[in-house]
Amino acid sequence: DAKTTQPNSMESNEEEPVHLPCNHSTISGTDYIHWYRQLPSQGPEYVIHGLTSNVNNRMASLAIAEDRKSSTLILHRATLRDAAVYYCILRGQAGTALIFGKGTTLSVSS
Amino acid sequence: KAGVTQTPRYLIKTRGQQVTLSCSPISGHRSVSWYQQTPGQGLQFLFEYFSETQRNKGNFPGRFSGRQFSNSRSEMNVSTLELGDSALYLCASSAGRPSTDTQYFGPGTRLTVL
Numbered sequence: 001d002a003k004t005t006q007p008n009s010m011e012s013n014e015e016e017p018v019h020l021p022c023n024h025s026t027i028s029g030t031d032y033i034h035w036y037r038q039l040p041s042q043g044p045e046y047v048i049h050g051l052t053s054n055v056n057n058r059m060a061s062l063a064i065a066e067d068r069k070s071s072t073l074i075l076h077r078a079t080l081r082d083a084a085v086y087y088c089i090l091r092g093q094a095g096t097a098l099i100f101g102k103g104t105t106l107s108v109s110s
Numbered sequence: 111k112a113g114v115t116q117t118p119r120y121l122i123k124t125r126g127q128q129v130t131l132s133c134s135p136i137s138g139h140r141s142v143s144w145y146q147q148t149p150g151q152g153l154q155f156l157f158e159y160f161s162e163t164q165r166n167k168g169n170f171p172g173r174f175s176g177r178q179f180s181n182s183r184s185e186m187n188v189s190t191l192e193l194g195d196s197a198l199y200l201c202a203s204s205a206g207r208p209s210t211d212t213q214y215f216g217p218g219t220r221l222t223v224l
Contacts, residue, residue: 032209043200043215044153087153091209096141097166098202098213100153
């Protein structure tokens with residue numbers, strides 16, 4: 001699976017939007033972009049995934065660059081509960097394993 | 111639907127012993143994956159079982175093994191424990207479709223090796 005690059009940490013204030021970037025310059029045409037997050041003392045949880053088009057769900061939005069070499073996870077209004085480590089993961093057709101990087105630690109202040 | 115359950119939640123063992131961890135997936139899920147999480151190495155993929163067969167394997171020594179039963183429940187075994195095996199062991203269940211399926215994680219088993 002191709003690698004991703006994320007900032008180590010980001011900070012946000014409550015109620016403000018948060019844009020979490022991810023670079024994946026070696027992405028292949030069949031790789032899906034997945035985002036998971038891990039809240040303190042919990043297992044990771046799925047956030048969103050996409051292939052080429054921007055995606056929205058109740059948790060977040062995923063904006064994918066036209067060349068697919070980068071993407072951005074958007075939390076529209078951060079809450080204290082969104083403080084977590086966010087992982088951007090590429091998944092190809094070869095298997096189901098999630099290959100986690102270091103992720104971005106998001107801190108949210110009130 | 112009930113979520114992924116893992117037992118035990120906490121475990122303390124000594125070097126040289128072996129340990130077996132258990133994971134019950136979400137009903138209807140046929141894939142169970144195991145991950146190890148340590149402060150130094152982060153989250154690392156151990157292996158995946160699908161319909162009782164190991165389908166994928168990460169880069170871990172043969173001391174780490176697993177199996178899956180016909181009801182999709184899975185066990186993971188670590189033999190000859192080393193201090194470095196102290197970690198949070200997470201299992202995740204999914205339908206098993208590559209690329210797109212969502213993996214649902216359990217709360218993990220915290221293993222401490224003394």
